[in-house]
Amino acid sequence: MTRNFNALWKKGDFLTTRKAINLKMLSQTLGLSQTTVSRALNGFPEVAEKTRARVIEAAERLNYRPSPSAASLATGKSLMIGHVVSLSEHIMINPHFADFIAGAGEVYGQNGYDVLLRLAPLEEQERIYRDLAEDQRVDGVVVHGPLTGDSRIGILNGLGLPFVVHGRSDEEGADYCWMDVNNRRAFHRATKFLLDLGHLRIGLINGLEKMNFADRRRQGYEVALEEAGIALDDRLLFSADMVEPYGYRATRALMELEQPPTAIVVASVLPAMGVTRALADLGLRAGEDVSIIAFDDCLSFLQSGYKGSVPDIPFFTAVRSSIREAGKRVARMLLERIDNPQAPLQSELWEADFVIGQTTAPPRRH
Amino acid sequence: MTRNFNALWKKGDFLTTRKAINLKMLSQTLGLSQTTVSRALNGFPEVAEKTRARVIEAAERLNYRPSPSAASLATGKSLMIGHVVSLSEHIMINPHFADFIAGAGEVYGQNGYDVLLRLAPLEEQERIYRDLAEDQRVDGVVVHGPLTGDSRIGILNGLGLPFVVHGRSDEEGADYCWMDVNNRRAFHRATKFLLDLGHLRIGLINGLEKMNFADRRRQGYEVALEEAGIALDDRLLFSADMVEPYGYRATRALMELEQPPTAIVVASVLPAMGVTRALADLGLRAGEDVSIIAFDDCLSFLQSGYKGSVPDIPFFTAVRSSIREAGKRVARMLLERIDNPQAPLQSELWEADFVIGQTTAPPRRH
């Protein structure tokens, strides 16, 4: 029975090069069939516990590791989660994506999944999803940065590939699985807070408004103004990719108005840093001269001490929601969906925290 | 011959669900053997061009796509590149990693490779490399954030898995393939520039010095001071993970010294933003009151307009090298290495640009 295997062993293959051992060899050493060994390792009930223990022990001792491609070929599962992102196109995605994936990757790792990362511009993503699905390269995907009316969602539903959207694509968000922050309410609260402080002219430095999250944020801002009986002023509204220099330029433009705003709501801490830089250039101070509220995704490299360590008063007053925690949650939702594709569609809406920092105060009296 | 396939076709499988078509079916429709079809598609010379054209046409028409796991099982190649990173541990890696992978991913995509991303703390990475190699899950890996004397390199050499190091791990850098920026010279130049402007007390806000790149940067700084006959002052030296609040706190500490520095060299634009924030808090202005030179990785979300668009004068005076371009280069080197594992080990050292911005000036006279 074990002759074959012993021959190989004596040849020295295993001891020296630690050449991978496969199921066949393992079952031969054990004097069991491949079936039994496979079932023992995969936790099937029809194998005696004594046998299972023996098998597991031997597998560990001989450093047996099943070939992923063989398993994938046989089962059709790949234990991979696809993330398709356009890191070149909307570069503001980059740092956000890194933190999101840091959270998601943690969950994947705990469940034996890996990330398949594909960089591609938006217009190619539909084709890529199709390829990934047909090739069975991934067991599910996460949709990043959904636009309002995003066509990727329809495609994915058609493909039958499990997916979760980080964010939403429309008002209902009914026929797909998503996890989102309540962007509208967050910006409503931020704007109302500034109004309550007495600010009457409030600028909005928003993200790209074809992105659904930015669209919602603007709605929150507008509704708050409306409720306060303040007319919208287009000159106070900006929309672009959320990078630092954008915040800088928008602020310079705002402050050159004949009636500059006394407060600004900013879609991300990144442009918000540009805002403070612009104010500094003009000899103005954030908080004292111009109030700022930013949306804070808890980007790891900007704030280090949330939990313990250094409990600083945060610089920016902010509506805050950890994108990294979002990554974890989305990952969990997706894995559940993969395990049970028939389960009803889940969705989850998080409220952002509102934290007071050093950049808000009542408007200056002249 | 084609009966089998037609039967399936008529059943409607292909037209409706676009069920994946496999080699067998494709060869049956063509009336050729699987061998010939496979060879035709993979560009082998022993198939007539006429036949090849016919095969390719049919493959496209029927939307044939070879199964990656089957191909991987048969060939042992996975068309995947492994990136193992610890996004949680040294969070400063995050934004840098995102831009690096944006560059690398572009090259991978052009060559039919994908990224397998695995999040793991440093101490697990050796085991993970071993697993990835034995499982044949990836055809090569990139080593991120090498420490001085990094054990991962020895492991990888032992495994025979092709790899390229982004950065270096030791003085020689001889027995592995790497691509690095001349960090020592960059910081030497930066420091010397400040000395030439007349600065005598120069702070260093460095990265974690167990990281090889940070170690080298410090060497450059020290040598420049030494050459100018200025003694090192430990109170001017900081070393930590390069996040924004670190720059802030280090600067506060620096400015509280009885003899505060008149200039600071900073290891990254991220802490440098903290530096300017701290200075602003103290009523000081970067450039006028305290000079700053930062290392600038061209992080996408901080500077948008390098190439064309808005040719701003950069804010920070900086030594600059695009981490994204580095990603591209590393990816190319790795793919070459995979194609030709026997070729001599390559390495590449880039010089950083030195760009003058708005944060350097001669020291204030009192």
Add this chain to the structure above:
DNA sequence: GTTCAAATCCAAAGCGCTTTGGATTTCGTT
């Protein structure tokens, strides 16, 4: 019209795993 390469194509054996359908053994019952 042979002959012999060169050109072209093929059957079949893997690659390493899962899983179906059955065979064999064990064990409590009668």
Add this chain to the structure above:
DNA sequence: AACGAAATCCAAAGCGCTTTGGATTTGAAC
């Protein structure tokens, strides 16, 4: 002691591709 169900295990058939070793055909040369 015999019986049937439960427990345990197995042989073999895929999964879809690559590739070896060989068969067949073509075409130029004699």
